[in-house]
Amino acid sequence: MNKNAEIRELVMVRLSTFPSDKKICIGKYGELSREDMIKHVSNEDEIGKKIIEIELAYLRALKEGIVS
Numbered sequence: 550m551n552k553n554a555e556i557r558e559l560v561m562v563r564l565s566t567f568p569s570d571k572k573i574c575i576g577k578y579g580e581l582s583r584e585d586m587i588k589h590v591s592n593e594d595e596i597g598k599k600i601i602e603i604e605l606a607y608l609r610a611l612k613e614g615i616v617s
Contacts, residue, residue, distance in 0.1 A: 557597075560604045561587050575599060 550558070564587050567573075572580040578596050581589070589597035610616045 556601060556605070557590055557593065560590050560601050563604060564590065564600075575603070 564583055567583040567586075569583055572582050573586065574580050575596070576599075578599070581596070586596075586600050590600050591597070607616070
């Protein structure tokens with residue numbers, strides 16, 4: 550498995566822990582359910598790439614102690 554596939558899998562696993570009844574609004578993409586986000590990440594489309602970017606930024610901030 551290459552690095553991009555590993556990152557994509559990590560993001561999908563993290564997304565699967567989100568509550569199923571909650572939605573997240575991502576700028577111009579509007580509201581997305583947990584299943585919508587997982588589908589977009591799996592398809593590696595524009596929205597999926599943005600979700601991966603957001604998740605990686607969050608994990609980096611968490612690692613650096615910026616968020617807790």
